[in-house]
Amino acid sequence: xxxxxxxxxxxxxxxxxxxxxxxxxxxxxxxxxxxxxxxxxxxxxxxxxxxxxxxxxxxxxxxxxxxxxxxxxxxxxxxxxxxxxxxxxxxxxxxxxxxxxxxxxxxxxxxxxxxxxxxxxxxxxxxxxxxxxxxxxxxxxxxxxxxxxxxxxxxxxxxxxxxxxxxxxxxxxxxxxxxxxxxxxxxxxxxxxxxxxxxxxxxxxxxxxxxxxxxxxxxxxxxxxxxxxxxxxxxxxxxxxxxxxxxxxxxxxxxxxxxxxxxxxxxxxxxxxxxxxxxxxxxxxxxxxxxxxxxxxxxxxxxxxxxxxxxxxxxxxxxxxxxxxxxxxxxxxxxxxxxxxxxxxxxxxxxxxxxxxxxxxxxxxxxxxxxxxxxxxx
Numbered sequence: 001x002x003x004x005x006x007x008x009x010x011x012x013x014x015x016x017x018x019x020x021x022x023x024x025x026x027x028x029x030x031x032x033x034x035x036x037x038x039x040x041x042x043x044x045x046x047x048x049x050x051x052x053x054x055x056x057x058x059x060x061x062x063x064x065x066x067x068x069x070x071x072x073x074x075x076x077x078x079x080x081x082x083x084x085x086x087x088x089x090x091x092x093x094x095x096x097x098x099x100x101x102x103x104x105x106x107x108x109x110x111x112x113x114x115x116x117x118x119x120x121x122x123x124x125x126x127x128x129x130x131x132x133x134x135x136x137x138x139x140x141x142x143x144x145x146x147x148x149x150x151x152x153x154x155x156x157x158x159x160x161x162x163x164x165x166x167x168x169x170x171x172x173x174x175x176x177x178x179x180x181x182x183x184x185x186x187x188x189x190x191x192x193x194x195x196x197x198x199x200x201x202x203x204x205x206x207x208x209x210x211x212x213x214x215x216x217x218x219x220x221x222x223x224x225x226x227x228x229x230x231x232x233x234x235x236x237x238x239x240x241x242x243x244x245x246x247x248x249x250x251x252x253x254x255x256x257x258x259x260x261x262x263x264x265x266x267x268x269x270x271x272x273x274x275x276x277x278x279x280x281x282x283x284x285x286x287x288x289x290x291x292x293x294x295x296x297x298x299x300x301x302x303x304x305x306x307x308x309x310x311x312x313x314x315x316x317x318x319x320x321x322x323x324x325x326x327x328x329x330x331x332x333x334x335x336x337x338x339x340x341x342x343x344x345x346x347x348x349x350x351x352x353x354x355x356x357x358x359x360x361x362x363x364x365x366x367x368x369x370x371x372x373x374x375x376x377x378x
Contacts, residue, residue, distance in 0.1 A: 005371070005378055006039040008079070008086040010100075012093045022114040022294045025175055029112075030058070032176065032367035038374060041086065043078055045071065045096070072099040079103050088378045093117075094141040095134070100146055108377040111145040114287055116158055123213055123287055139163060146377040149370060151175050151291035152312025171373045174316070174368035177358055178294035184272045184301065191277035194259050195270065201232045202342045205278035205303070207271065207294055208285075210241025215284035215308060218331045220247060222284075225335035226252045230342045235282075238263040238274060275301035280341055281350060283307045286329045292316045300358040301349030306337055320357045323347045 011026040026042075033040040042335040046064035059082065062074035079100045083089075089104045091097035092112045097104075116135035142163050144147060149171050150156045156172055159165040184191070192199055204223075204272050208214040216237070223235050237247075237260060244262070251260045266274060275281060281298040282305075283289070289311035296316065298305040304321070307313035308329035323346050326337040340346035349357070 004037050004039055005088065005374055006086050007033070007041070007088045007090050007331060007374060008082055009040050009042045009090045010075075010079075010092060010096050011042055011044045021290075022092065024293060025112075025114070025229060028176060028178060028363050029367060029370065032363035035364055036367045036371035038367070040090075041082060043075070043082065071096075075099055076103060083107070088374055090374070091141060091145070093266070094138045097141045098137040100153045101140060105144075109141075109145045110377060111141060111148045113142075113148050113150045113155055113290075115155075115290055116162060119158075119162060120213070131288060137218050145169065147171055147373050149173050149373055152315045154312040154315065155220060155290045158160060167278055173366060173369045173373070174361060175291050175293045175296065176363035177293065177300045177361050179300050179362055180361060181268065182275060182297050182300035182358075183270050183355060184276055186276055188277055191273040191282055195273055195277055197236070197277055198234070201234045203278045204233065204235045204338060204342075205238070205274050205281045205298070206235065206284070207238040207266070207274070207281075208241075208283070210239050210243040210247060212243065213285060213287045213289075214241075215286040215310075215329060215334075216243060217250060218286065218334055219282065219284040220260060221255075221331045222335035222338060223259050224256050224327065225332070226338050226342070227256055227259045229339045232339075233259055233342055235260045236274060236278070238264055238266045238271070239260065240265050271297075272301060275303050278303050280304045280306055280338075282334075282338065283313055283330065284334055285310045285313065287311075289313050296358055296361050299354040302354050304348040304354060306339075306341060308334065320348060320353065321349045324349075328353070336345065 009030055012023060020151055029040050031039040043059050043061055045062055059078055061078040062071045075101060080103060090110045093132050094117060117138055118131050121131045121134055142165050148169050151174055156170045159170055160167060208216060210216060226233050251257055275298045279305055283292050283294055285308055291312040295305040305317055306324050307317055308326050310329055314325045327333040341348055
């Protein structure tokens with residue numbers, strides 16, 4: 001029998017209430033690893049008290065919003081204090097591993113790749129100097145890591161192509177889903193009643209950070225086309241971000257205020273109910289989508305998840321039903337996919353099939369696979 005492996009998990013902000021997929025992944029993995037006989041001590045930015053639930057061991061190295069010098073200093077001090085107790089260092093964010101590469105050089109390093117930090121900066125039109133600095137940090141960390149875990153083959157290709165990571169270092173393991181949390185007992189009718197939603201209208205649910213790479217402008221434009229064919233269709237859009245005002249203006253300009261509702265940030269209870277209440281969910285991303293954990297959340301609630309063919313999104317749902325993947329991320333194809341789904345001319349899996357598929361991605365199973373990668377190098 002393998003002895004218990006002790007890991008030090010360097011994360012971003014670990015919170016069960018975080019809307020970021022990488023934050024949710026980090027928290028749930030740290031919690032689930034214990035069942036795989038892997039100890040996981042977390043080191044994060046921000047207030048760690050929010051995640052101390054008896055199943056996690058999280059230490060904060062600096063307050064959220066701290067300047068770089070304080071973050072780096074706090075991280076180095078915290079890693080030094082905990083380093084002797086670990087067999088393996090695990091990083092979930094290259095810029096948080098970069099400042100401690102010298103401290104951890106005597107222990108193996110595994111990186112969880114959640115996205116191309118530098119390339120995302122190009123998409124956001126950051127200054128060239130900042131992008132170059134990001135690249136330096138990422139390449140240093142990825143070069144030092146003995147294994148890199150990616151959520152999809154698509155992100156594995158990004159590592160090979162953009163960062164020249166040898167394929168032998170890469171391990172593809174999808175994300176997981178908290179089945180107990182999202183498979184709520186309420187029926188669709190009961191969920192709609194609790195949320196104050198119509199029992200008659202066809203509802204599409206989308207939860208995203210309201211940011212440029214998420215394709216929400218195209219989704220809203222698509223809803224104008226959907227409404228022409230399905231006048232009662234309603235898109236419930238949950239989440240906050242820099243595009244909130246611009247998206248609201250777009251809805252008003254298109255005259256589809258009746259067809260789009262902004263729900264803002266939703267708590268855990270409302271998120272699960274929102275998935276259950278919808279006829280289907282949609283992930284309309286246009287760039288850098290590693291896997292789409294929200295797809296699994298929707299499926300665990302028994303609700304089909306439709307996606308654009310971007311990044312790892314098709315890998316999350318195509319094995320369940322290929323028709324869940326739109327022809328492209330163009331507005332017209334998003335609109336066509338949603339319209340066909342709502343009119344019943346595009347095949348969608350039933351609730352029991354969605355849940356059965358989601359069970360393949362339980363955190364218990366995913367944590368065991370991740371633990372096997374850790375043991376390769378520890």
